[in-house]
Amino acid sequence: MDSFRKNLLGLAALMALLAVAPLLLGNDYYLTVLTLSAINAIIVVGLNLLLGHAGQISLGHGAFYGLAAYTSAILTATLGLPVFLGGLAGVLCAGVVALAIGIPTLKLHGHYLAMATLGFGLIVYIVFNEAVGLTGGPSGFTGIPRLSLAGMELTSDLGYYYLCAGCLGLVILVALNLIDSRTGRALRALHTSEKAAQAVGVDIARYKLAVFVLSALYAGLAGVLYAHYLTFIAPASFGFLYSVELIVMVVLGGMSSIFGSVAGAFFLTALPEFLRAFENIEILLFGAILIVCMIFLPEGLAGGVRAVRARLFRRAKGAGDA
Amino acid sequence: MPESTLLRCTGLGVRFGGVQALSQVDFTAEKGRITSIIGPNGAGKTTLLNAISGMGPCDTGTILCLGQDITSAPAHLRAKNGMVRTFQNLEVFSNMSVLENVMTGCHTFVRYSFLDAVFKTPRYFSGERRVREIAEAQLAFVGLSDSAAIPAAELSFGSQRMLELARALAADPWLLILDEPAAGLNMRETKALGDLIVRMNRELGLTIVLVEHDMDLIMRISHRISVLCFGEIIAVGSPGEIQKNPKVITAYLGEDED
Numbered sequence: 147m148d149s150f151r152k153n154l155l156g157l158a159a160l161m162a163l164l165a166v167a168p169l170l171l172g173n174d175y176y177l178t179v180l181t182l183s184a185i186n187a188i189i190v191v192g193l194n195l196l197l198g199h200a201g202q203i204s205l206g207h208g209a210f211y212g213l214a215a216y217t218s219a220i221l222t223a224t225l226g227l228p229v230f231l232g233g234l235a236g237v238l239c240a241g242v243v244a245l246a247i248g249i250p251t252l253k254l255h256g257h258y259l260a261m262a263t264l265g266f267g268l269i270v271y272i273v274f275n276e277a278v279g280l281t282g283g284p285s286g287f288t289g290i291p292r293l294s295l296a297g298m299e300l301t302s303d304l305g306y307y308y309l310c311a312g313c314l315g316l317v318i319l320v321a322l323n324l325i326d327s328r329t330g331r332a333l334r335a336l337h338t339s340e341k342a343a344q345a346v347g348v349d350i351a352r353y354k355l356a357v358f359v360l361s362a363l364y365a366g367l368a369g370v371l372y373a374h375y376l377t378f379i380a381p382a383s384f385g386f387l388y389s390v391e392l393i394v395m396v397v398l399g400g401m402s403s404i405f406g407s408v409a410g411a412f413f414l415t416a417l418p419e420f421l422r423a424f425e426n427i428e429i430l431l432f433g434a435i436l437i438v439c440m441i442f443l444p445e446g447l448a449g450g451v452r453a454v455r456a457r458l459f460r461r462a463k464g465a466g467d468a
Numbered sequence: 469m470p471e472s473t474l475l476r477c478t479g480l481g482v483r484f485g486g487v488q489a490l491s492q493v494d495f496t497a498e499k500g501r502i503t504s505i506i507g508p509n510g511a512g513k514t515t516l517l518n519a520i521s522g523m524g525p526c527d528t529g530t531i532l533c534l535g536q537d538i539t540s541a542p543a544h545l546r547a548k549n550g551m552v553r554t555f556q557n558l559e560v561f562s563n564m565s566v567l568e569n570v571m572t573g574c575h576t577f578v579r580y581s582f583l584d585a586v587f588k589t590p591r592y593f594s595g596e597r598r599v600r601e602i603a604e605a606q607l608a609f610v611g612l613s614d615s616a617a618i619p620a621a622e623l624s625f626g627s628q629r630m631l632e633l634a635r636a637l638a639a640d641p642w643l644l645i646l647d648e649p650a651a652g653l654n655m656r657e658t659k660a661l662g663d664l665i666v667r668m669n670r671e672l673g674l675t676i677v678l679v680e681h682d683m684d685l686i687m688r689i690s691h692r693i694s695v696l697c698f699g700e701i702i703a704v705g706s707p708g709e710i711q712k713n714p715k716v717i718t719a720y721l722g723e724d725e726d
Contacts, residue, residue: 150588320586327585327592328599331572335561341523342559342632346639347547347576356582402563 153322156405157315164311168304177303179419181375184310185368187411190395191317191404192364197393198401199325200357201337202252203260205389206267210240210362212274212384214369216281219290219379224280229293233370240366241359248358252351267389274381286380293374310371314408317364321404333357398439399446406448413447474499474643474675475520475551480529482515482699489515490699493529497643497677502669504678504686506710507696508719513679514556516696517647520677521553522546533643548576552641554632556648556679562621566612569620569631570603573638578602606634610664626657633664643675644668650682658682662689687711695719 164184168177189211196202218236221227227235251262274281281287292301293309324330335343336350343350373379391414399410417435421428443450475497482490490512497503505513518524520531522543531539538546547553561569580595607613610630615623623631629649636644646665650658662685668674669689680686686693687707695703695710697719703710710716 323586323588324582328572328575328578328580328595329582329585331564331568332575334563334568335572335575338561338563339559341555342561342635343572344523344543345521345547345553345555345559346573346635347544347552348572349542349544 149326150323153326157318157322160318160405160408161311161315164314165308168307174303177307179416181303181307181310182372183412183415184307184314185371185375186392186395186415187314187408188310188317188368188371189361189365189392190399190407190411191314191321192361193392193396194399194401194404194407195321195324195333196357196361197396198403198407199330199337200333200354202354202358203256203393204263204358204361205260205386205393206247206263206265206270207361207365207392208384208386208389209267209270210244210365211369211372211388212270212379212381213243214240214366215373215379215384216274216287218370219287219373220280222374223287223290229291229374233293233374236370236373237363237366240369241363244359244362245355248355252354252358264386264389267386271381271385274384281381284381286378288378290373290377290379292377293371306375310375313367313371317367318404318408325404329353329356394436397446398436398443400448401446403446403448406446406451409447472499473497474534475677476532477516477520478530478532480516480519480531481527482512482519482525483527488699490519493696493699493701495520495694495701497675498692499675500669500673501691502665502676502678502689504680504690504693505696506680506683506686506693510698511696512699513696514647515699517553517645517677517679521551521645523553547639550640550642551645552636552639552643553645554636554647554649556651558625558628558632560620560623560628560631560635562619564620565617566620566623566631567600567603567607567616570606570634570638571599573606573635574599574602575639577640602638603634606637609637609667610634626653629653629657629661630664633668637668637672641674643677645677647679648681649678650680650685658685661685665689 167180171177171180189207193204193207196204214236217239218232221232221235222229247266251259251266254262275284293306332343332348332353335346335348336353340350395410395414396407398414399408400406418428418432421431424431473496477493477495480490480493480495481488493516495516505516507513515524519526522541526539529539530537533549533551561572564572578595578599580591584592584595604613604616607616610633612627612630612634615627620628620631633649650661653661665676665678666689669676678686678690690707693705693707693710694701695716702715702719703713705713
């Protein structure tokens with residue numbers, strides 16, 4: 147299948163880029179930025195399936211991310227479970243909560259769905275802050291163990307980065323394979339017309355729930371990777387602003403492109419770090435760059451790349467004709 | 469109920485607030501026939517189709533399909549069991565190619581699991597190949613083969629209508645419900661649509677329920693016609709009988725002053 151080969155090629159190129167990036171940027175600080183970018187990208191790939199393909203918005207994905215991070219942190223640091231088990235429980239916790247939340251909320255549409263997921267995100271955020279005995283409250287949760295694989299603790303930052311990049315590659319592959327299947331077509335169908343999707347037999351409630359849970363599992367995986375990378379988490383990382391930031395990453399990257407979303411995640415995670423140099427006007431510049439992007443790239447980074455490629459192709463063809 | 473009756477609705481009633489959109493509507497569709505529903509604007513035709521296809525409310529009455537009571541079955545299950553409809557306002561999937569639109573039609577009967585898709589198992593590839601073949605055949609049937617690869621949103625209005633038909637056909641229906649398929653088409657396109665509906669009926673053996681305003685089309689292709697007026701069935705008969713029915717003439721043209 148043609149599109150499958152194209153997807154694999156794209157993924158291979160991305161993985162090669164991610165593999166050499168830390169070698170080119172030889173600096174611990176850049177490595178941290180890259181790792182956090184990869185973690186964000188994992189959530190954004192899930193959100194892209196939910197928002198870009200199935201057309202369902204969620205302003206609560208920061209909460210799934212946080213739930214998994216805290217679950218894994220509590221199980222491993224407080225209860226002393228192996229990190230592998232804690233992480234698995236964290237991811238599952240995000241999925242189960244998404245299932246419970248999704249059944250009532252996914253009956254809502256548009257702004258109402260946004261409101262419901264926003265409310266859910268805020269409630270979870272408040273719980274993180276107030277359940278001091280469990281979460282450490284606003285001052286955060288410390289002493290989370292580093293991830294260990296087969297008894298070996300993953301101490302090197304470079305190793306951890308490659309683990310995150312590998313996870314990112316896997317979730318991208320799953321997402322791409324899914325889009326190009328009957329499941330993906332059903333999701334895209336209910337995005338444009340729920341009526342027509344039903345008319346050809348798509349159980350829209352089930353598909354909405356499934357993609358919601360899948361995107362929450364992605365967020366959960368990212369949350370676990372995050373908690374065991376920084377070994378310290380605080381509620382502020384999982385709040386409403388973070389959920390919005392994730393949406394911005396999807397939109398800026400390009401709603402209908404998985405690779406675009408990944409680019410959006412890396413761009414928006416790295417951008418504030420590079421803008422630090424401008425101290426006082428940092429936020430101002432950040433906003434201005436976003437506005438410029440949305441004016442000149444209304445279809446996101448992916449749309450911009452497509453437009454450039456189309457222009458080059460035309461020019462090449464024109465030169466060939468002449 | 470006789471073997472030949474595919475769909476039988478009895479005593480259907482739908483109320484929207486203070487408006488009784490349908491009251492005590494009886495409607496049957498015979499197997500292998502083209503049954504049309506006509507009526508002035510606001511007569512309740514689309515409300516009836518929505519009730520039949522499960523996309524709208526149905527307050528009273530029963531809907532039997534091949535003897536099975538489907539009154540409370542959700543829309544997607546009715547579609548899965550072979551009752552497929554199209555829409556008055558175009559509902560093509562604008563975020564897909566023409567071919568993918570039709571491939572989506574095969575959703576219920578070319579099945580492979582989520583995991584088959586993720587791991588690209590042989591079942592996925594054979595399923596996709598079959599879906600593609602079916603979709604290409606249906607596109608050829610409606611004459612859209614040349615447009616398979618282009619985005620559905622770029623098709624002309626008339627072609628989008630044909631695309632909807634191809635998608636419905638790909639769902640392998642035995643009952644096809646068409647809600648004003650000729651709306652917005654020019655005369656030549658309407659003629660071609662009529663021929664296509666007749667072919668679907670004769671060659672594919674489909675039972676068709678048709679709501680339409682274009683009387684030439686209705687009279688040319690229908691076997692039986694039901695006339696709805698203010699939510700009630702006022703006449704049932706062959707095209708010849710309906711054209712002569714005084715009640716129908718009154719409903720469309722109004723009563724004499726004196």
